[in-house]
Amino acid sequence: MKLIFYLSLLFLFALNTSAQINSVNGFQLPPYDTIRVFLVFAERTNTADYSDYKAGWLPGQMPDRADEFFDPVFTNYSNLEGYFTKYFYQMSFGDFIMIGDYYPSLVQIDESLGFQNSTVISYLNSLPGTDITTANGYSINSDSFDYWTSTSSGYPKTSAADNKIDMVIICWRNAWGDGNGSVSISNSSFTLKSKSGSNAIGKFGCYS
8 A cells, every 4th residue: 555655646746747847838938928138239350241231230330220129128019119029029919028138339259259159258258347238228247137047948937037147149240141141049158247147048140
């Protein structure tokens, strides 16, 4: 009888554990509630095609529409202006609010250093001071970009800061010269000022 009892407990525990794992809980981050993204604009210098560009993003300058990717705060749907904020709000029927803010200066990386995420993070860490302030006045060291504690894929996420930026996105002006662009997302343990990493970091690029 004791054996049956213990086996029953193990079975119930296994059921409870498996019930927690569900795609609706998301991968690194939850597909619901609110997240604020840290956006960085970058370009490669000393490249053969450095002077090539499309209207709206001149070499050596910030893109004309830098403030149109994300809304920095959410009030209500009728006021949304950011492309990504509006898209994710609509596709989730209002369940997922992706707001964001950006570093207000262009990050320039020499061609010899490549266009990896780590080169941009190193550049930002080399900036004077112990903190970074975004275009709308948010501090990287604060919890303004740290709403969530990531868990394993499929497990429920915890609505609490974990000293990691929830998501960093790097937008390159001239990263892929073939015109096709690319997107990649991954978890990272880099240190950015006082933050110990990012629950998700991604890059995309080509020309604007």
